[in-house]
Amino acid sequence: MSQLVWNGLFVGSFYALVALGYSMVYGIIKLLNFAHGDLYMLGAFIGFAVLGAAGGVSAAMALPLLLLVLVLTMGVTGLAGVVLERVAYRRLRGAPRLSLLITAVGASFALEYGMRAAAGADPRVYPVRLGGTSLEVLGARVTLQQLALVAVAVLLMIGLNLLVTRSREGRAMRAVALDPRAAALMGIDVDAVISRTFFLGSALAGAAGVMAGAHYGKIDFMMGFLIGLKAFTAAVIGGIGNIPGTMLGGLLLGLLESFGTFWLGGEWRDVFAFGVLILFLTVRPTGLLGERVTERV
């Protein structure tokens, strides 16, 4: 039982990290950024390239090196997100919602197959791996490295939450999310705020990419597709646009999958997890913590 919970939480924390970017971008410009999962893939490959450039390292140095790579990758992936927004989305901001949606799908394919052209179709394997000895915690088998990854994920999420709720930039973001035009009238540089949002969301996805690469080992150009869909689901469960809700949504989806597999077998896992999702949304369409937004004229 505790093993099931732990498995679910571990997978869920990855979903949550990726889902945050989805949720933030949606919250601020009402765009479903379908290329977001591919920024996770991009992060994994950037981390792979940086680690490759760093050359061989001893096992003792693996963890500090990975942390360094993590920070570097977050920066680069964040910038990639900003470029993506500048190139693919900004010009279309006033365009019909569907055009923007299709651009996002296009950006997703461009990233996927661009990466295939650049790095090849073969899956790559991280040169530095988090293997690790496992220990028993409340009857669940847990490795120290898994704990470290979850800790990093939690720290990143706490940091993000503080940034959004406590800082000046965060206040600007919330203002733009509420009403971009009024925010602009109050002297907020809306474009800069949107860029910053993309930077943060993409950096988190990049972090998740590096962590997945280091933990599971295998990365490939399609790795962002499935997790992108899952993260989107998690964001909707939690209440898209709401940051704590999105985190909860990620963890909940991880738990649903873990328990679904246990109760019904792997074949029925997705049927179970998504069936529950449908039921839940019919009862609570705004998600766990999403607020009902009244349409203003």
Place this chain on the structure above:
Amino acid sequence: MRKLYGTALTAVMASAALLTAGCGQGLLGGGDDAGSGEKKDQPIMLGMLIPQSGSEAAIGPYMSNAAQMAVDEINAKGGVLGRKLELKTADDACDPQTAAAGANKLVTAGVDVSVGGYCSGATLPTLPIFDKAGVPMIIPVANSQELVDQKLKNVFLINGTGGQQAAAAAAWMTKEGAAKVALMHDNTSYSKDLAVRTQKLLDEPGGPETAILEAVTPKESDYSANINNVLAKKPDYVYWTGYFQEAGLLARQFRQAGYKGKIMVGDGSVSPKLIEIAGAEAAAGVYATMTQTPETLQGAETWIADYKKKFGSDPGPYSNQSYDAVRLAAEAITKAGGTDGQKIVAALEAIDGFPMFSGPLKFTPEHTLSTGGFQILVVKDGAFALQDALQ
């Protein structure tokens, strides 16, 4: 405006219909002796559907390179019936829709024989397309029983079938004295077929029993939930029948979860990448049911060296089968004296003792290999090596 648009659309559709009809006739005509006489100076076209994108894209080059190598060798010796061979590849992405589109593309391009087919699930929908066009298929890799069950006259399988592989797997696990076997598949046609067939064989009295039949979702990273399920049944043997990316992750995550029993994988998982993904420690001792690979071939050293020289990398899984598929196609066209589909099929059925990597070839009435040629490999010192030839 709207009306104009509608008229234009109808016109486009009509011309498209004409075009396809024209192509169909051209193909049928091409099948005749008279037709092939007309294009004497044109190359004989071999079509090859392989995964060039998607999850199995890594396999594509192993197959197309080896096929190209066979084509070049045959052309260097003067081609077939005085005509050059030409290889035309198309992407099936290991996906049924993409494969059907690719098959149509090849048929429209006028291929004479198909020598492709890797993922069984993607190959299945291409069977009727090639059949209608009268194109014989020599399928190098795809080996699900479903392909045989279509009972199409133009389909030949030169890889051992799922049934033969399941028999090899069951025989080996019985020989190893396994007690409880966990069968894991990824819900694709080939993988599930192999797992279910193995389960049926294990259900017979004597030998090991099936502890659990567990399906996983391919292309994910974390299989701990599935592994948790499997380990709850306390198996001493795990047989994974899917592809290598998941195989590597599963082997690693099974060991991390403290599983001490044995792990065996099916032929879709035999790739150096499995060892890389799992890591040397977790991959060591993993068994595999597999037909001949370049590594286990006897007397293939010069072939491997030639391949390496030409492409700058080692041949991989199914390079040898793809190479043989092209050679077999050339042989059948020579025997048939032309590119008439029916005559090629008759020539293929009549072939007896054609030398291939898997041994002398003779097809069964079902158009499969008379012996599957499956053997047991084991990961030793970071590579797959022969464990037992199961003779």
